[in-house]
Amino acid sequence: MTQKHKVVVIGSGNWGSTIGKILAENTREHSDIFEEDVSMWVFEEDVDVPDDGTLRDQLGDKPVKLTHAINTTHQNVKYLPGIKLPDNLVANPDLQDTVKGATILVFNLPHQFMSKTLEQIKGNHLPYARAISCVKGVNISEGTVKLYSELIMEKLGIYCGSLSGANIASEVAAENLCETTIGYDGPPMDYKQPDGSSQDNLIKVDKQRQSKSNPSRIALHPVPQTYHHVDSALLEKLFGRPYFNVQVVRDVSGVALGGALKNIVALAAGFVAGKGWGENTKAAVIRIGVLEMVRFGCLWFPQSVDERTFTKESAGIADVIASTSAGRNFHSACHAVEQGVTVDEIEKKELGGQKLQGTSTTRAVHEFLEKQGQLEKFPLFVFVYDILEERTTMDALPELLIRGSKVIA
Numbered sequence: 001m002t003q004k005h006k007v008v009v010i011g012s013g014n015w016g017s018t019i020g021k022i023l024a025e026n027t028r029e030h031s032d033i034f035e036e037d038v039s040m041w042v043f044e045e046d047v048d049v050p051d052d053g054t055l056r057d058q059l060g061d062k063p064v065k066l067t068h069a070i071n072t073t074h075q076n077v078k079y080l081p082g083i084k085l086p087d088n089l090v091a092n093p094d095l096q097d098t099v100k101g102a103t104i105l106v107f108n109l110p111h112q113f114m115s116k117t118l119e120q121i122k123g124n125h126l127p128y129a130r131a132i133s134c135v136k137g138v139n140i141s142e143g144t145v146k147l148y149s150e151l152i153m154e155k156l157g158i159y160c161g162s163l164s165g166a167n168i169a170s171e172v173a174a175e176n177l178c179e180t181t182i183g184y185d186g187p188p189m190d191y192k193q194p195d196g197s198s199q200d201n202l203i204k205v206d207k208q209r210q211s212k213s214n215p216s217r218i219a220l221h222p223v224p225q226t227y228h229h230v231d232s233a234l235l236e237k238l239f240g241r242p243y244f245n246v247q248v249v250r251d252v253s254g255v256a257l258g259g260a261l262k263n264i265v266a267l268a269a270g271f272v273a274g275k276g277w278g279e280n281t282k283a284a285v286i287r288i289g290v291l292e293m294v295r296f297g298c299l300w301f302p303q304s305v306d307e308r309t310f311t312k313e314s315a316g317i318a319d320v321i322a323s324t325s326a327g328r329n330f331h332s333a334c335h336a337v338e339q340g341v342t343v344d345e346i347e348k349k350e351l352g353g354q355k356l357q358g359t360s361t362t363r364a365v366h367e368f369l370e371k372q373g374q375l376e377k378f379p380l381f382v383f384v385y386d387i388l389e390e391r392t393t394m395d396a397l398p399e400l401l402i403r404g405s406k407v408i409a
């Protein structure tokens with residue numbers, strides 16, 4: 001192989017910076033396969049310099065650009081404070097410049113910013129690049145539901161897998177042992193250059209899922225054979241660390257869907273905790289929530305989601321456990337009930353610019369279910385929506401649990 005993969009990460013938040021750290025550690029360790037430097041796109045903003053002697057010596061005490069702070073101190077002082085980042089992780093505020101020449105794009109943004117970001121990337125990336133989406137959320141548009149791995153494929157015309165798992169960023173960044181799942185079912189090495197005329201040269205957008213709402217095939221460019229083939233072995237080298245145990249599976253949609261829907265369940269668990277109702281009630285809510293997650297997958301991703309992903313992989317039940325114990329969605333929902341305010345207010349007040357994914361996912365899923373006329377099949381998802389929109393109170397929970405049990409029976 002004569003060419004090295006250029007890896008970039010798009011997003012530099014709490015998880016974006018953590019994944020950037022992992023990628024940069026691995027590109028350095030496998031510098032025969034990857035260029036050592038990893039560019040990380042930063043949504044530029046002015047940040048306050050924390051009251052820390054070393055940081056103030058390096059940055060001064062006036063607000064500075066986040067990019068400058070990262071590249072000077074090798075720390076994301078706003079979104080991942082206190083964690084040393086490798087010096088080959090290079091912050092870049094210019095999105096087009098970041099993706100230029102990259103063969104592997106890792107998307108790690110709050111989902112609410114994805115559509116706009118993809119529009120800005122379009123046409124500036126290599127046609128044969130491959131992507132991994134670490135984004136947890138679903139995209140609802142014109143009554144259809146899409147995963148971000150699908151949206152990336154559709155908008156950029158490049159193959160995209162997904163990464164998700166029980167991965168609270170601060171714990172991963174501190175190098176506490178955990179697992180993650182990568183869904184990847186990319187084209188084989190002998191894939192031929194598409195000429196636009198032969199079906200053989202086209203690949204299904206999502207091999208497992210074809211519906212009226214999804215273009216079934218796109219012309220996918222092969223990665224030149226001068227590069228190492230992008231497959232599960234290469235992805236394990238790129239993402240796996242001694243503290244970050246990677247399993248690669250073919251169920252791209254199941255991995256992405258688990259990461260998106262568990263945030264609705266985490267909000268429900270947080271509401272229960274905020275009421276002080278204890279672990280038994282929380283477990284009851286989680287049970288119904290998990291069954292609704294599986295039902296959602298079976299109904300709208302019937303050929304693509306492997307039900308076993310929910311039980312076998314970190315992206316399923318393990319992520320539900322972590323997120324309903326210690327995630328931001330869980331804590332924010334808990335604080336909202338305790339303080340008698342909305343979750344949106346808590347997000348603004350307590351998260352320091354970090355973005356909840358559960359609130360917008362709940363609203364998007366509700367909009368989708370309503371259009372499909374399927375609200376009654378998802379009583380817990382609807383309940384979380386009603387709480388967020390202040391259409392009901394936690395007093396309705398006992399009735400919900402009885403109804404939820406009947407619906408899923």
Ligand SMILES: NC(=O)c1ccc[n+]([C@@H]2O[C@H](COP(=O)([O-])OP(=O)(O)OC[C@H]3O[C@@H](n4cnc5c(N)ncnc54)[C@H](O)[C@@H]3O)[C@@H](O)[C@H]2O)c1
Binds near residue numbers: 043111168354355
């Ligand atoms: N934080 C975690 O523990 C964690 C773990 C696993 C997965 N995830 C997932 O990773 C994804 C990214 O989350 P995160 O934790 O890195 O982000 P975050 O919650 O820290 O969000 C803040 C990020 O959003 C960026 N941003 C703000 N306004 C923007 C705009 N207009 N356009 C583009 N970017 C903008 C900020 O610069 C910052 O990088 C989410 O889907 C999340 O669910 C998060």
Ligand SMILES: O=P(O)(O)OC[C@H](O)CO
Binds near residue numbers: 329330356
């Ligand atoms: O902090 P949350 O609620 O966004 O969850 C973080 C991760 O998704 C947990 O795996």
